Each structure stands twice: as structure tokens, then as C-alpha cells.
Amino acid sequence: MNTNRRSFIKKSIIGTGLLTGANLLGNDVFAHESTANSSKISLNNDDIILFQGDSITDVGRDRNNKNANDTAALGHGYALLAASQLLNKYPAKKLKIYNTGISGNRVPDLQKRWQEDTLAIKPTVLSILIGVNDFWRTIDRGAQTTVEDYKSQYQQLLHETLQKLPSVKLIIGEPFAVKGVGHITDAWYPKFLAYQEAARDIAKEFGGILIPYQKIFDNAQKSAPGAYWAADGVHPTLAGAQMMASAWMDCIK
Numbered sequence: 001m002n003t004n005r006r007s008f009i010k011k012s013i014i015g016t017g018l019l020t021g022a023n024l025l026g027n028d029v030f031a032h033e034s035t036a037n038s039s040k041i042s043l044n045n046d047d048i049i050l051f052q053g054d055s056i057t058d059v060g061r062d063r064n065n066k067n068a069n070d071t072a073a074l075g076h077g078y079a080l081l082a083a084s085q086l087l088n089k090y091p092a093k094k095l096k097i098y099n100t101g102i103s104g105n106r107v108p109d110l111q112k113r114w115q116e117d118t119l120a121i122k123p124t125v126l127s128i129l130i131g132v133n134d135f136w137r138t139i140d141r142g143a144q145t146t147v148e149d150y151k152s153q154y155q156q157l158l159h160e161t162l163q164k165l166p167s168v169k170l171i172i173g174e175p176f177a178v179k180g181v182g183h184i185t186d187a188w189y190p191k192f193l194a195y196q197e198a199a200r201d202i203a204k205e206f207g208g209i210l211i212p213y214q215k216i217f218d219n220a221q222k223s224a225p226g227a228y229w230a231a232d233g234v235h236p237t238l239a240g241a242q243m244m245a246s247a248w249m250d251c252i253k
Contacts, residue, residue, distance in 0.1 A: 039209070039253075040250075040252060040253035041169050041171070041209065041251055041252055042252075043093055043125070043252060046093070046095075047095050047124045048096045048097075048121060048122060048125070049086065049095060049096070049097045049098070049125040050097075050098045050099075050100065050118060050121055050125070050127065051074075051082075051083075051097075051100070051129075052100055052126065052128050052129075052130075053101040053105065053127075053129035054102065054103060054105040054106075054129070054130060055102075055104060055105075056078075056129055056132070056234070056235060056236065057075070057078070057079055057099060057101025057129055058099070058102055058103045059075035059080075060076050061075030063102070066098075068096035068097055068098055069095075073098070073099060074098075074099045075099055077241045077244075078236065078241045078244035078245040078248060079099040079101070079127075081241055082244075082249055083097040083099075085245065086249070086252070098121055100113075100117040100118065101129075105130065105133060106134045106145075106150075107130055107134055107150055107157060108153060110128075110130060111157055114160065114161075119161070119164050119165065123168060124165075124167070124168060125168070125169045125171065126161070126165075126168050126169070126171070127170075127171040128170070129172075129173030129175070129213075130173075130175070131150060131174075131195050131198075132195075132234055134149075135147075135150075135188070135191065136234075139187055140183075147194040147198055154202050155202060155205070158170070158206045162206070170203075170207065170208030170209065171208060171209050171251050172202060172210050172211070173199075173211045173213055174199050174200060174203075174210060174213045175199055175213070176196070176213040176217050177192060177233055178217055178227070178229065178230045178233040179233070181231070181232065181233035182227070182230070182231065182232030182233035182234065183232055184233035200212075209251045211244075211247050213247065216243060216244075217230065217240070220240075220243060224239075229243065
């Protein structure tokens with residue numbers, strides 16, 4: 001990235017910082033520690049919040065329903081649970097919350113629909129969780145993509161986003177997998193770890209708040225087995241979705 005571009009990003013992004021992982025404090029698996037360098041997002045009146053990603057975000061939403069704050073449009077996962085908490089906690093802010101995640105998506109899929117499903121909505125807060133399929137398709141379908149492809153495509157996506165929405169506040173979810181459960185075999189490692197590292201690097205590069213979902217799911221297994229949180233190792237159960245929503249809410253000041 002050249003000096004001018006770095007300067008643009010530095011000036012453009014609001015809400016920089018990293019969210020650290022979950023700690024088990026007593027029986028509360030949803031508690032999170034913050035570092036001295038972390039920051040959280042302050043919501044403004046009339047903010048537009050968009051959840052974007054793959055099946056973990058999609059979770060059966062009605063894709064024909066384009067309405068904000070609509071249960072059917074938000075799906076049945078962490079996006080709905082986080083949205084319900086936001087709307088309950090901040091009624092005076094008149095928030096508009098959308099979900100445009102699509103099952104099976106990788107970063108190239110996001111690129112193809114980014115204008116319609118992200119930029120046209122003009123979010124002021126953009127939450128992205130993407131990456132598990134970018135790796136998984138190399139295992140189950142022989143996709144000839146690399147972690148370098150994933151990272152460079154993700155970077156291109158965010159460059160475009162900041163050009164069109166220079167003040168957007170970014171929340172980057174770390175792709176995660178529950179090792180030894182369902183689809184998650186030894187074949188995933190150590191290669192999948194590089195995709196997680198790439199997502200962390202991207203959050204840092206673009207000033208997004210990182211949600212370290214892998215650490216959160218790892219810590220949750222101190223209170224219940226991995227399958228309790230994600231039955232197939234990838235898609236969260238109801239308990240796992242609530243844990244994700246709680247971690248997402250911890251990004252909000």
C-alpha cells in the first residue's frame with residue numbers, strides 16, 4: 001500500500017481498535033476483556049448497521065425482504081440477536097439494521113454483489129464475517145484459491161468501500177472453526193490458521209474492530225463441549241449464536 005493510500009485510510013476510518021477475546025469470568029462465558037489500545041463504536045442517531053457475510057450471518061433470512069429491523073429479513077442467527085439487543089437498548093437512536101449475508105459466500109462472491117448488497121445501503125456501521133468458505137472450498141470442492149487470494153480480495157473490497165463510504169465504521173469478525181467437531185478435521189490445520197491471521201491483519205490495516213471469534217469459541221469449551229456451541233463445527237447453535245451476538249455487542253460503547 002502506498003503512502004497516499006495509507007494516509008487516506010488513516011484519515012477516513014472512525015472507530016479504530018481491536019476487541020480482545022472472551023474470558024470465562026465465573027459462569028459468564030460472554031464476558032470480554034479490553035486492552036488499553038482498544039476502542040468501541042459510539043452509535044449515532046439514524047445509524048445504518050449492516051451485517052454481511054456467509055451462512056453464519058445469513059441463517060435462513062428472507063432474501064426478498066429488504067426491510068430494516070424486520071425479523072424475517074435478519075435471519076435466525078447472531079445478526080438477529082444482536083439487532084434485537086440494539087433496538088431494545090437504543091430506541092431513541094432510530095437505528096436501521098440490515099442483514100445481507102448469503103450462505104456459501106466467499107470474498108469473490110461478496111465482490112460481485114457488493115454494490116447492491118452493501119454500498120447501496122450506505123451503512124454507517126459495517127460488520128463483515130467472511131473466510132471460512134474461502135478455505136473450506138479448497139478442502140471439499142478442490143477450489144484453487146490461496147490465503148493470499150483471500151487477503152488481497154478482502155483488501156480490494158475494503159479499499160472500494162472506503163472510497164465510497166469514507167466514514168463507515170468497520171467490525172471484522174475472525175473466521176472460526178471448532179476443531180474435532182463435525183466438518184472440522186485435521187485436514188484444516190495448519191492452513192486455516194493463515195486465513196484467521198489474514199482477517200486479523202485486515203482489521204488492523206483498515207482500522208476495524210476485530211471480534212476474535214476463534215478465541216471466544218475456544219474459551220466457551222471450558223464450560224461445554226464444542227458441539228454445544230457449533231454442532232457441525234462451523235455453524236453456531238442457538239447458544240453459539242447468542243455468544244457471537246454478545247461479543248458483537250461488546251464492540252458498542
